[in-house]
Each structure stands twice: as C-alpha cells, then as structure tokens.
Amino acid sequence: MSYLLVAPEALSSSAADLANIGSALRCANATAAASTTEVLAAGADEVSAALAALFSGHGQAYQSLSAQVSAFHDQFVQTLSLNATTYARAEAANVSPLQQVLNVINAPTQALVGRPLIGNGADGAAGSGANGAAGGILLGNGGNGGSGGTGQAGGAGGAAGLIGNGGTGGTGGAGATGGTGGRGGWWYGDGGSGGGGGAATSVSMAGGHGGAGGSAGLWGAGGSGGHGGAGMSGADAVNPASTTDSSLNGAAGRSNQVDKAGHVTGSNGGSGQPGPSGVNGGSGGSGGNADVTKAGAFTTSPVAGNGGNGGAGGAGGADGGDGGAGGYARATGTGAAVAGLGGNGGAGGAGLDGQGSGSVGGAGGDGGRGGFLVGNGGDGGIGGTGGAGGSGSGGGAGGAGGGHATIDSNSTNAAYNSNGNASGGNGGAGGDGGDGGRGGSGAAGGAGGNAGAGGWLAGNGGAGGHGGAGGAGGGGGLGGNGGDGAAGGNAGAVSGLASGGNGGQGGDAGHGGDGGSGGEAGQGGAGARGGLLGRSGAAGSVGDGGVGGLGGSHGGAGTGGAAGLGLGTTGRDGTAGANGAGGPAYDGANGTTGLKRA
Known part of the structure; x- marks a missing residue:
C-alpha cells in the first residue's frame, strides 16, 4: 500500500498561483482578439482578400480553443481549492481524537509527577522571571524561561525528558543575570541556550551576567552561554543656567575726597x-x-x-x-x-x-557541556x-x-x-x-x-x-x-x-x-x-x-x-x-x- 502525504497550505498556495496565471492569459487573449480575428485585406484584389480571410479564420479558431482551455483551467483551480479545504478539514478532524488520546496518556503522569508524558513544557510569562516548565517525560522540549522584571533574574529554561531540547533561559531584567538554559534530553537532545544579561540602567549598576548554557544528556550539543548585558553610559555634564547676584558686585569708590593738604582724590x-557654582562673578x-x-x-x-x-x-x-x-x-x-x-x-x-x-x-x-557520549560543547x-x-x-x-x-x-x-x-x-x-x-x-x-x-x-x-x-x-x-x-x-x-x-x-x-x-x-x-x-x-x-x-x-x-x-x-x-x-x-x-x- 502506498501513502499520499498532502499539505493543505501548499494546495491553497498553488491554487492561488494558478488563478493568477489564468487571469493573465485571459487578459492577453482579450487584447489580441481584435487584431487577430478581423484582419483587413492589404488590397482590393482576390489574393489579398483570401489571405485576410485565412488569417482571420486562424485567429477565430485560436480564440475558440482559448475559451475551452480557460474553462478547463477554471474548473481545475476550483477542484484544487476544494480539495485543499477538504484535506484541511480532514486533518483537523483527525487531530481532535489524537489530542484526546494524548490527554488520556498524559493525565496520570501529570497528576503523579507534575509533567506530561509527551508534550512541550509551557514558557514562563514575559516579565515574571518564571522558569520554563519541563518537557514530557518521554518526548518534548522544555519551555523557555520568562524574562525578568527590573533587577530580577531571567527564568531558567525547562529540562527535557528522554528526548527533546532544553528550553532557552529568559533575559535578565535591568542589571540582572540571564536564566540558565534547560538540560537536554537524557537520551537525546541539545541543552538550551542561556539567557542574556540585562542592560544596566544607571552608572551604579553593572550589566547583568549572561546565563549558563544547559548541558546535554547522553547525546547532544551543549547550549551556548548568554551574552552579558551592556553597561550604562555616564551622563553628560550640563552647566546650570547661570544667574547674577547683585550682592556680589563691588562698591563704587568715593569721589572728590579732599585731604588736609588740599589734594583731591x-x-x-x-x-x-x-x-558660587552656577553664579556669575560680581x-x-x-x-x-x-x-x-x-x-x-x-x-x-x-x-x-x-x-x-x-x-x-x-x-x-x-x-x-x-x-x-x-x-x-x-x-x-x-x-x-x-x-x-x-x-x-x-x-x-x-x-x-x-x-x-x-x-x-x-x-x-558559560557554555553547556556536550552529551556525555557524543556532542559538541556550547x-x-x-x-x-x-x-x-x-x-x-x-x-x-x-x-x-x-x-x-x-x-x-x-x-x-x-x-x-x-x-x-x-x-x-x-x-x-x-x-x-x-x-x-x-x-x-x-x-x-x-x-x-x-x-x-x-x-x-x-x-x-x-x-x-x-x-x-x-x-x-x-x-x-x-x-x-x-x-x-x-x-x-x-x-x-x-x-x-x-x-x-x-x-x-x-x-x-x-x-x-x-x-x-x-x-x-x-x-x-x-x-x-x-x-x-x-x-x-x-x-x-x-x-x-x-x-x-x-x-x-x-x-x-x-x-x-x-x-x-x-x-x-x-x-x-x-x-x-x-x-x-x-x-x-x-x-x-x-x-x-x-x-x-x-
């Protein structure tokens, strides 16, 4: 038995492309119709009339054939679009029972150990610094850590189970450390990348350290370490608006002073x-x-x-x-x-x-360790x-x-x-x-x-x-x-x-x-x-x-x-x-x- 794999999105995209092609052909045929179906004779003689009739006949035959091809093209595009919709509905109908089966499988492990058997872990909310949830025990990637708020470290990425990749650590808040990447699956999977450190928002605050990459299990690559956060630039000096204080002015000298000898000075x-600072001199x-x-x-x-x-x-x-x-x-x-x-x-x-x-x-x-047996280090x-x-x-x-x-x-x-x-x-x-x-x-x-x-x-x-x-x-x-x-x-x-x-x-x-x-x-x-x-x-x-x-x-x-x-x-x-x-x-x-x- 052979199986046919169909992607409904690809069918819909192809149908749209074919519809555009048909529209362009109809426009071209309509433009050429007037000049090809009614060819004027070059002269009044019988030969010119016969040639004009011959070419006009060919043009009319082409227009008739084009109309039939256009009708077939429209029918084909309609069928392709209908099939894309049918496949999409069938796919949605098939997913629902599978999801119900997956829910039944995951329910016991979720109740016992707090994580599903199969499925990806949930991501931490942005700005919360929450850790990503662990992936499924059997199959699934760990969730990504949430970014931290101001001064709050990013959340750690969730760990994978047997097979899967660890989640990425969340970005640290202002001046805070990025979250650690999640551990890869213990059998197969890569460690998650560490989250970036938060940029400083004041000169008294250093940029946050990047989070460490997660380690792989038996087989997989270690996660890359997160980038360090940038430091804050110092403020430019700004002169205050200068003011004038009349009390700083010197007193005027006395005029026409006469001493005992009669000198006038x-x-x-x-x-x-x-x-003082910001004040003009007197x-x-x-x-x-x-x-x-x-x-x-x-x-x-x-x-x-x-x-x-x-x-x-x-x-x-x-x-x-x-x-x-x-x-x-x-x-x-x-x-x-x-x-x-x-x-x-x-x-x-x-x-x-x-x-x-x-x-x-x-x-x-720091980068994460590669798989214990096989894998590149982060x-x-x-x-x-x-x-x-x-x-x-x-x-x-x-x-x-x-x-x-x-x-x-x-x-x-x-x-x-x-x-x-x-x-x-x-x-x-x-x-x-x-x-x-x-x-x-x-x-x-x-x-x-x-x-x-x-x-x-x-x-x-x-x-x-x-x-x-x-x-x-x-x-x-x-x-x-x-x-x-x-x-x-x-x-x-x-x-x-x-x-x-x-x-x-x-x-x-x-x-x-x-x-x-x-x-x-x-x-x-x-x-x-x-x-x-x-x-x-x-x-x-x-x-x-x-x-x-x-x-x-x-x-x-x-x-x-x-x-x-x-x-x-x-x-x-x-x-x-x-x-x-x-x-x-x-x-x-x-x-x-x-x-x-x-």
Missing part, C-alpha cells in the same frame, strides 16, 4: 566677589572721580580712583564679572590730572567634568560592552575689562586740564575664559564566558566567548571665550601734554577639556577540551579597548581694547591692547584608548 572701587565697582571744580579745592593735581576687578565666575561655566570703570579727573591749574585705571574682568568659571564613568559590562555565560557568551563616559561641559566666558568714566555728557575725556598735563586711564584687561570640563572615562567590557566541554567519545569543545568592548571615553568640554579688553581713556589739555590711556589686553582663551580615557577591554573566555574524536575549542578573543574621548576645542581669545586719544596741541595717543592668547595648543588632549591585555 577718588577712592578705588571695590572688587567683585567670585560667584562686577567691580567704579573708581571715584577727582574733580577740582566740584571739590572746591585749589590743588592742581587731582587723582581719580581705579575701577575694581570683576569676580571670577562660579564652577559650571558661569561668566566672570566685568571690571569697574576708572574715575575721571579734572584740574584747572598747572598740575597733572590723572584718571583712574579700569578694573580687570573676572575669569570665567570652569566647566563641569563628565558625570562619572559608565558602568561595567556583564560577563558572558560556546561561551560574549561579554557586555562597557558604558561610555559622559562629556564635560563648556567653560564660562571671561568678564570684560573696565573702561573709563567721562567728565560730562559733552566730553569723552577721562582726564582734562586747562593748563597742565592730563593722563587718561588705561583700560582694564579682559578676564580669561574658563577651562572646559574633562570627559568621563569609559567602563571596562565584560569578560567572555568559558566554553563547555565536548562529549567523552566524540565532540568538539566549545569556543570561549569574546570579551566585551570597553566603553568610549567622554568628550572634553569647550573652553570659554576670553573677555574683551577695555579702551583706554582719552585725555585733553589746552597747553599741557595730554596722554591717552593704553587699551586693555584681551583675555586668554579657556583651555578645552581633556577627553576621557576609553574603558579596558574584556578578557576572552577559555576554550574547552574536545572528546576522543574531537578538537578542543579556541579561546575567546580579547575585546576592543574603548576609544578615548575627543579633547574639547579652545575658546576664542578676547579682543584688545582701543587706544585712548590724546587731545590738544601736544596730544599723544595711547597703545592699543593686545589680543588674548589662543590657538591649537589650548585644545584639550584626546583621551587614551582603553587597554587590551592579551
């Missing part, structure tokens, strides 16, 4: 106070004025006060405070009128370092990648240098004398830009899992798992811009020498932050021995060291202040301020690549 402005106070005409004194050499220096900006990229303006001086005699100097700008605050290194990647799981799992370091934040800008006060709204002079000499005050220097923050270091990659041994008689040993790559270092923050120097004060005199003040020097650019170091590479797992008729497995390769972070770029240099003008018949201009320093030498250094030990 202005006192110096107070320096601004440095800002501005320097303006210097006091020295004006003989307002003091009511007869001295001929008034000296104005200097502006106070600006305070340094707080950490977190806050800006430095501006320098205070120097006071003005005015005399009416033959003495010298000396204006006050502008205060220097405060330095910008340094950027913040990257917020810590990333966390370490998890180790790969490969070790790959180690998890280490977390990357966070990037540093940028430095703050330096404060601008203090300028000079003017005598009144109609004059731009900082110093004036009707007969004697007059000297304009020098502009204050700009503050240096703050340095960028350093990038965080990358974390080490996880070690690869060790391989499982091959069977005693025949079987290759498993290969060790590759070590995980180290995390990349974080990038350095940008250096802050240097503050601009202030312009020197103008001086005016009717008959004496008027010397304009020198412009203030621009602030130096802030250094770029150094890049963070890359994380160390994970070690490869050990290969395992083979059987009498097998090869030993190769050791896993060392992972790649993490790439060092890029150094931050330097900030822009401050612009030097303009020279003050000397006004009058014997006036002499001051010198322009020099620009601040800047250039490639001020870029942060790139981080070093992580170590890769053999």
Whole structure:
C-alpha cells in the first residue's frame, strides 16, 4: 500500500498561483482578439482578400480553443481549492481524537509527577522571571524561561525528558543575570541556550551576567552561554543656567575726597566677589572721580580712583564679572590730572567634568557541556560592552575689562586740564575664559564566558566567548571665550601734554577639556577540551579597548581694547591692547584608548 502525504497550505498556495496565471492569459487573449480575428485585406484584389480571410479564420479558431482551455483551467483551480479545504478539514478532524488520546496518556503522569508524558513544557510569562516548565517525560522540549522584571533574574529554561531540547533561559531584567538554559534530553537532545544579561540602567549598576548554557544528556550539543548585558553610559555634564547676584558686585569708590593738604582724590572701587557654582562673578565697582571744580579745592593735581576687578565666575561655566570703570579727573591749574585705571574682568568659571564613568559590562555565560557520549560543547557568551563616559561641559566666558568714566555728557575725556598735563586711564584687561570640563572615562567590557566541554567519545569543545568592548571615553568640554579688553581713556589739555590711556589686553582663551580615557577591554573566555574524536575549542578573543574621548576645542581669545586719544596741541595717543592668547595648543588632549591585555 502506498501513502499520499498532502499539505493543505501548499494546495491553497498553488491554487492561488494558478488563478493568477489564468487571469493573465485571459487578459492577453482579450487584447489580441481584435487584431487577430478581423484582419483587413492589404488590397482590393482576390489574393489579398483570401489571405485576410485565412488569417482571420486562424485567429477565430485560436480564440475558440482559448475559451475551452480557460474553462478547463477554471474548473481545475476550483477542484484544487476544494480539495485543499477538504484535506484541511480532514486533518483537523483527525487531530481532535489524537489530542484526546494524548490527554488520556498524559493525565496520570501529570497528576503523579507534575509533567506530561509527551508534550512541550509551557514558557514562563514575559516579565515574571518564571522558569520554563519541563518537557514530557518521554518526548518534548522544555519551555523557555520568562524574562525578568527590573533587577530580577531571567527564568531558567525547562529540562527535557528522554528526548527533546532544553528550553532557552529568559533575559535578565535591568542589571540582572540571564536564566540558565534547560538540560537536554537524557537520551537525546541539545541543552538550551542561556539567557542574556540585562542592560544596566544607571552608572551604579553593572550589566547583568549572561546565563549558563544547559548541558546535554547522553547525546547532544551543549547550549551556548548568554551574552552579558551592556553597561550604562555616564551622563553628560550640563552647566546650570547661570544667574547674577547683585550682592556680589563691588562698591563704587568715593569721589572728590579732599585731604588736609588740599589734594583731591577718588577712592578705588571695590572688587567683585567670585560667584558660587552656577553664579556669575560680581562686577567691580567704579573708581571715584577727582574733580577740582566740584571739590572746591585749589590743588592742581587731582587723582581719580581705579575701577575694581570683576569676580571670577562660579564652577559650571558661569561668566566672570566685568571690571569697574576708572574715575575721571579734572584740574584747572598747572598740575597733572590723572584718571583712574579700569578694573580687570573676572575669569570665567570652569566647566563641569563628565558625570562619572559608565558602568561595567556583564560577563558572558558559560557554555553547556556536550552529551556525555557524543556532542559538541556550547560556546561561551560574549561579554557586555562597557558604558561610555559622559562629556564635560563648556567653560564660562571671561568678564570684560573696565573702561573709563567721562567728565560730562559733552566730553569723552577721562582726564582734562586747562593748563597742565592730563593722563587718561588705561583700560582694564579682559578676564580669561574658563577651562572646559574633562570627559568621563569609559567602563571596562565584560569578560567572555568559558566554553563547555565536548562529549567523552566524540565532540568538539566549545569556543570561549569574546570579551566585551570597553566603553568610549567622554568628550572634553569647550573652553570659554576670553573677555574683551577695555579702551583706554582719552585725555585733553589746552597747553599741557595730554596722554591717552593704553587699551586693555584681551583675555586668554579657556583651555578645552581633556577627553576621557576609553574603558579596558574584556578578557576572552577559555576554550574547552574536545572528546576522543574531537578538537578542543579556541579561546575567546580579547575585546576592543574603548576609544578615548575627543579633547574639547579652545575658546576664542578676547579682543584688545582701543587706544585712548590724546587731545590738544601736544596730544599723544595711547597703545592699543593686545589680543588674548589662543590657538591649537589650548585644545584639550584626546583621551587614551582603553587597554587590551592579551
């Protein structure tokens, strides 16, 4: 007796393909019908008419035959579709009694030992970390372990019975270990693969270790170890929104102070106070004025006060405070009128370092042992990648240098004398830009899992798992811009020498932050021995060291202040301020690549 095996799904698919072919043929025949069944004669002679009639007859005969073939094709497709439905119904009807018989067979063993005689074990629910159920005692695969919730290990794969494969371990929750693969059938079957370790969700949490692969019984391959979970990357440093606190500003100097000798002076402005973290430095106070005409004194050499220096900006990229303006001086005699100097700008605050290194990647799981008699050992799992370091934040800008006060709204002079000499005050220097923050270091990659041994008689040993790559270092923050120097004060005199003040020097650019170091590479797992008729497995390769972070770029240099003008018949201009320093030498250094030990 011969048996016929039928797949209802294949019959249904074939019927659909044949229906499409028939539809395409009908379309082609309909398109050709008009031009082939009514052929026009080439001329009015009898030969042309006879040829046209001959070809038209052939076309009509073809259309008649095509109609018969199309009808047969439709009948064949209908029969094929009907048979597919009939076979499917018969298959469903036959399965129901077999399932009832299987239920009767499994009921006693299910009641006695909690597992069926024949059948696959149930899978653990996702997110529960539940173990997979064991397969049938005689035949059946173990169920897969359920994935773990946050911080919960994945469930173990269920074990097979006599014949069958072990279930796969569930993936671990955040930072948790993957489930162990189920044991293969004790007579025949492969061990289940270990579940992957859960990825870390914070820098204080390492990636979870991969679960170990399940061992085989007498004959079968060991399961592969699960991959280690990846470490968490460090957070990038973010400068807070800088604020200004007026209480940090320096007090203004007192004007037109007359001592016992009749000298008129202005006192110096107070320096601004440095800002705490995230707060801009205070501005320097303006210097006091020295004006003989307002003091009511007869001295001929008034000296104005200097502006106070600006305070340094707080950490977190806050800006430095501006320098205070120097006071003005005015005399009416033959003495010298000396204006006050502008205060220097405060330095910008340094950027913040990257917020810590990333966390370490998890180790790969060990491979399962091959069958006791015959079978290859399982490969070790790959180690998890280490977390990357966070990037540093940028430095703050330096404060601008203090300028000079003017005598009144109609004059731009900082110093004036009707007969004697007059000297304009020098502009204050700009503050240096703050340095960028350093990038965080990358974390080490996880070690690869060790391989499982091959069977005693025949079987290759498993290969060790590759070590995980180290995390990349974080990038350095940008250096802050240097503050601009202030312009020197103008001086005016009717008959004496008027010397304009020198412009203030621009602030130096802030250094770029150094890049963070890359994380160390994970070690490869050990290969395992083979059987009498097998090869030993190769050791896993060392992972790649993490790439060092890029150094931050330097900030822009401050612009030097303009020279003050000397006004009058014997006036002499001051010198322009020099620009601040800047250039490639001020870029942060790139981080070093992580170590890769053999």
